[in-house]
Amino acid sequence: MAVNQSQLGQMFEQVLRLSKVDASQSVAILKSHYSDARTVQAATDAALRLGAKVYSVELPSFNHPTAMGNDMTAYCGDTALTGNIAAQKALEAADLIVDTMMLLHSPEQEQILKTGTRILLAVEPPEVLARMLPTEEDKARVMAAAAVLEKARMMTVKSSAGSDFRAPLGQYPTVTEYGYVDEPGRWDHWPSGFLFTWPNEEQAEGVLVLDVGDILLPFKTYARERITLEIEKGFVTRIHGGFEAEYLRDYMAYFNDPEVYGISHIGWGLQPRAQWTAMGLHDKNDGMCMDARAFYGNFLFSTGPNTEVGGTRKTPCHMDIALRRCDIRVDDLQVVAEGEVVAPAASRVR
Ligand SMILES: O=c1ccc(O)c[nH]1
Numbered sequence: 001m002a003v004n005q006s007q008l009g010q011m012f013e014q015v016l017r018l019s020k021v022d023a024s025q026s027v028a029i030l031k032s033h034y035s036d037a038r039t040v041q042a043a044t045d046a047a048l049r050l051g052a053k054v055y056s057v058e059l060p061s062f063n064h065p066t067a068m069g070n071d072m073t074a075y076c077g078d079t080a081l082t083g084n085i086a087a088q089k090a091l092e093a094a095d096l097i098v099d100t101m102m103l104l105h106s107p108e109q110e111q112i113l114k115t116g117t118r119i120l121l122a123v124e125p126p127e128v129l130a131r132m133l134p135t136e137e138d139k140a141r142v143m144a145a146a147a148v149l150e151k152a153r154m155m156t157v158k159s160s161a162g163s164d165f166r167a168p169l170g171q172y173p174t175v176t177e178y179g180y181v182d183e184p185g186r187w188d189h190w191p192s193g194f195l196f197t198w199p200n201e202e203q204a205e206g207v208l209v210l211d212v213g214d215i216l217l218p219f220k221t222y223a224r225e226r227i228t229l230e231i232e233k234g235f236v237t238r239i240h241g242g243f244e245a246e247y248l249r250d251y252m253a254y255f256n257d258p259e260v261y262g263i264s265h266i267g268w269g270l271q272p273r274a275q276w277t278a279m280g281l282h283d284k285n286d287g288m289c290m291d292a293r294a295f296y297g298n299f300l301f302s303t304g305p306n307t308e309v310g311g312t313r314k315t316p317c318h319m320d321i322a323l324r325r326c327d328i329r330v331d332d333l334q335v336v337a338e339g340e341v342v343a344p345a346a347s348r349v350r
């Protein structure tokens, strides 16, 4: 289906209003040549309608010679902004940045947020933005779950496929994603609806078994056979199974960087409008497939960078892996049972 420009503009107006954009605000539209022109125009028009002072920052795109594929999460850390101090200053001057080119997992994003500037990432196709238009109910549910995760000292994940993973917590903050940026210094991603944190450095242990149907990003594949990851002292030490395990091993080894095996963010999905099946209906280059990261009841874990929470692991390889049908416990509270959100009650959809 196709979203028309008027609808896209109205949606941006709703999201920017939720993000507290008004006549007192300055809004920068960050873009590059590959940004979706419809999104850039809709964000600009909406910010103007809300009375904000709007400007654009266009950056020549950045390509690292070792980057493969077009998914913007496939090569993290260095971006078109890296080293461009003047452009960064122009962005830090804004109250809010609509990021249509992807700064996520870059140190520059953290530096900009520290100035109090808000950043809203919006790089998914308009039809996906429309299907997961953020609501205050989404925020309330994600924040209810965050109230539990923030206090937790341990996350455990088990599954009938054989996962048995333990991650001591407390060293890093909880990160919420509900689709709009209503607090100074907040980053968020429209579309989203999930939460996560990082394990304490070098303490995650156990086994994660990717079962048939689990999703590997940025490959944008549904696993067709089991892949077993062994985790010791916070790092993936073995990846075994059949062809798909070999593919994952080869891909991660390509970066020739031991830090790619570090466990990155771990959490669970709370977005009922995100669908496990959606990835199968999109081309690989349509976007970064937020359906996979946000679908209700998933266990989302990842490997590689931890710069988002002030860590030093700035490695370009970032795997986001979404598992179905897991049991997730946060301390003694089971939050997900076989892929169904069970607690806290305020995080569940009615
Ligand atoms: O919204 C996102 C997107 C990618 C990612 O790695 C985390 N959160």
Ligand SMILES: [Fe+2]
Binding pocket: 265, 302, 318, 319, 320
């Ligand atoms: Fe990720």
